[in-house]
Amino acid sequence: MNTYRLVFPLLFVLFFLNSFGVFSGIPYEVVMVRGKVEYSGQELKRGDRLELPDLDVAANMQSEIKNIEFGSSADVLHLLDMGRRKIVVVPAQAVRPGRDLMLATRGIKYIRSDFEFQRAFAPGESVIALLSEDTLICRGLQKYRFTGAEVLVASFEYQGQEFSNIIGRNDTLFLTRSNLFGIENEEGRRQINSFEVSNISLVWVNSESLEFAARQLDIKPFSLYFLDDMINYFVAVRYDGIGMDRDAIYNMLVPNFVTERQIQREYNLLTAEEARQWLFEKIDTALATQ
Numbered sequence: 001m002n003t004y005r006l007v008f009p010l011l012f013v014l015f016f017l018n019s020f021g022v023f024s025g026i027p028y029e030v031v032m033v034r035g036k037v038e039y040s041g042q043e044l045k046r047g048d049r050l051e052l053p054d055l056d057v058a059a060n061m062q063s064e065i066k067n068i069e070f071g072s073s074a075d076v077l078h079l080l081d082m083g084r085r086k087i088v089v090v091p092a093q094a095v096r097p098g099r100d101l102m103l104a105t106r107g108i109k110y111i112r113s114d115f116e117f118q119r120a121f122a123p124g125e126s127v128i129a130l131l132s133e134d135t136l137i138c139r140g141l142q143k144y145r146f147t148g149a150e151v152l153v154a155s156f157e158y159q160g161q162e163f164s165n166i167i168g169r170n171d172t173l174f175l176t177r178s179n180l181f182g183i184e185n186e187e188g189r190r191q192i193n194s195f196e197v198s199n200i201s202l203v204w205v206n207s208e209s210l211e212f213a214a215r216q217l218d219i220k221p222f223s224l225y226f227l228d229d230m231i232n233y234f235v236a237v238r239y240d241g242i243g244m245d246r247d248a249i250y251n252m253l254v255p256n257f258v259t260e261r262q263i264q265r266e267y268n269l270l271t272a273e274e275a276r277q278w279l280f281e282k283i284d285t286a287l288a289t290q
Helices: 002-019 058-065 101-105 114-120 177-181 227-235 246-253 260-267 272-288
Strands: 026-034 037-039 049-052 068-070 076-081 086-091 098-100 127-130 134-138 150-158 161-169 172-175 182-185 188-191 198-206 224-226
Touching: 058 246, 086 246, 127 227, 150 177, 161 177, 172 177, 177 182, 177 188, 224 227, 227 246, 227 272, 246 272, 260 272
Parallel strands: 098 127, 127 224
Antiparallel strands: 026 049, 026 076, 037 068, 076 086, 134 172, 150 161, 150 198, 161 172, 182 188
């Protein structure tokens, strides 16, 4: 009876403390910082240790991202989950939520007005996330029309250099990885990862004179990422042979950049669970190639 009286209050105290997260902290070690990254106002450096909620839980990841400040859009934080021996990557891009380009066109592969064109490529504080490559037919454009010798060019920054590619002719947009993010270097033409590209700008160019058109686009620079590129970016991360696992990658992608609803609509899936499994399989396939 005396034992019961001692044990019951102790169990109650443990339950009470755990409900407030006292025992929910997991040790993480900072193994790499690219750029300047602060957590709750404290600048992080390699070797720092943090007690954080389990980042395998999507809600915890969303909450903790709000406590992280990046000095620039190219900064990245790499954490080592010390108990489970896996890497968790938090890039600056995750601070800006993803937005499906097709939301602007209600799931139809057409842009039917200047308003829809402007809305599609002006995501505000968000980034544009594409699950797959797309061709968009533009109809009824006046202000943003590009026909004849006038072509639409995407300029962007990659590793401190600026590149440009033609992505539109005769009011047709070709949003493919090779069209958008193919670059020329000493080794020839190659395709780069869209997740490492910043400040995409759209401009009109006369393809005959190679001069900028007189009209100027009033669309601010934006970011556009393909899902495959995002997955490959996270899969490629390694620290002493340790990388990100499926759950860590999934929690970084959803809902930071894509949503289950977006996957459902794109691939005609009936439930959120089907969308989740679809993305899990895609991540597993990429992990298997490493």
